[in-house]
Amino acid sequence: xxxxxxxxxxxxxxxxxxxxxxxxxxxxxxxxxxxxxxxxxxxxxxxxxxxxxxxxxxxxxxxxxxxxxxxxxxxxxxxxxxxxxxxxxxxxxxxxxxxxxxxxxxxxxxxxxxxxxxxxxxxxxxxxxxxxxxxxxxxxxxxxxxxxxxxxxxxxxxxxxxxxxxxxxxxxxxxxxxxxxxxxxxxxxxxxxxxxxxxxxxxxxxxxxxxxxxxxxxxxxxxxxxxxxxxx
Ligand SMILES: [Zn+2]
Numbered sequence: 001x002x003x004x005x006x007x008x009x010x011x012x013x014x015x016x017x018x019x020x021x022x023x024x025x026x027x028x029x030x031x032x033x034x035x036x037x038x039x040x041x042x043x044x045x046x047x048x049x050x051x052x053x054x055x056x057x058x059x060x061x062x063x064x065x066x067x068x069x070x071x072x073x074x075x076x077x078x079x080x081x082x083x084x085x086x087x088x089x090x091x092x093x094x095x096x097x098x099x100x101x102x103x104x105x106x107x108x109x110x111x112x113x114x115x116x117x118x119x120x121x122x123x124x125x126x127x128x129x130x131x132x133x134x135x136x137x138x139x140x141x142x143x144x145x146x147x148x149x150x151x152x153x154x155x156x157x158x159x160x161x162x163x164x165x166x167x168x169x170x171x172x173x174x175x176x177x178x179x180x181x182x183x184x185x186x187x188x189x190x191x192x193x194x195x196x197x198x199x200x201x202x203x204x205x206x207x208x209x210x211x212x213x214x215x216x217x218x219x220x221x222x223x224x225x226x227x228x229x230x231x232x
Contacts, residue, residue: 028064035065042068045096047089047162048108049075049115053190056108068096074115075107076136077162080169090169097171103181105166106215108195109159110188116155120146137161152187156205159185160198184215 007014025032042065046056050071057063070092078087096102109116119137123130140158144150163185166172175181185198187205196205197215208214 031064040065040068040100042066042096042100043103044068045070045093045100045102045105046108047071047075047077047093047106049073049110049113051110051113051115053112054108054110054188059108059188059195068092068100068102070096073130073133074113074119074137074158075109075162076115076133076158077107077165078136079165093166093169094171097169097175097181101180104184105172105181106184106186107159107162107166108186108188109155111152111155111190113151113155116140116151116158117146120151120154156187156196156198159187163198182216186215 007018044060044062044067046060046067046069048054048056048069048071050073056067056069060067070089072089076089077093078090080090093105096105115134116137118130119134119141123134137154137158140154140161142150142154142157146154163183166183167176172181172183176183185205187196187198188194189196192207195208197208197211197213198204199206199211199213200216
């Protein structure tokens with residue numbers, strides 16, 4: 001039998017893995033084993049930007065089993081085009097809605113988003129997939145120079161745009177219209193430590209500390225692309 005290899009003292013990732021197993025897991029073992037025995041039943045699909053500063057579990061005070069997470073560059077939702085291609089985000093949405101029956105979908109952008117900045121400035125020449133992907137934010141771009149204020153507005157506009165795209169997913173629309181699913185648009189301002197939630201009545205994002213809800217999403221009531229609210 002082989003002796004266990006001596007751990008590489010300079011391998012920081014290995015140290016973190018060993019710490020998780022030795023320190024964290026024993027304290028929460030029952031929870032993990034329950035989640036295996038009973039399966040996962042998260043109520044929330046969290047679609048967030050991949051940015052390392054956005055930490056969904058911290059923002060929402062959640063832990064294992066509570067969030068089904070899809071992350072990508074920019075927290076973007078591809079249009080539902082029925083192409084059945086290799087669309088990871090689309091597959092994640094279908095899985096969450098049709099198999100997990102989530103009750104909420106959050107789209108969470110954030111301040112200082114590199115994806116939104118790159119959508120204005122252009123991706124590196126070699127990054128063909130990134131160039132194509134960021135076109136999903138095009139409709140949110142403003143015809144101005146990307147000042148800090150313009151970037152923040154664009155980040156927020158992009159969140160609303162993705163919520164609108166979600167409503168083009170037949171299974172999302174069906175569940176929302178049946179009252180079994182709600183959509184929430186969030187914009188996390190890193191330097192304030194606060195999520196601003198989209199309020200469809202005000203047509204704006206409201207700091208969570210001043211809000212009476214966690215975001216109303218664009219539907220219902222229904223919002224057309226010109227921002228006009230149409231009551232049911
Ligand atoms: Zn980002």
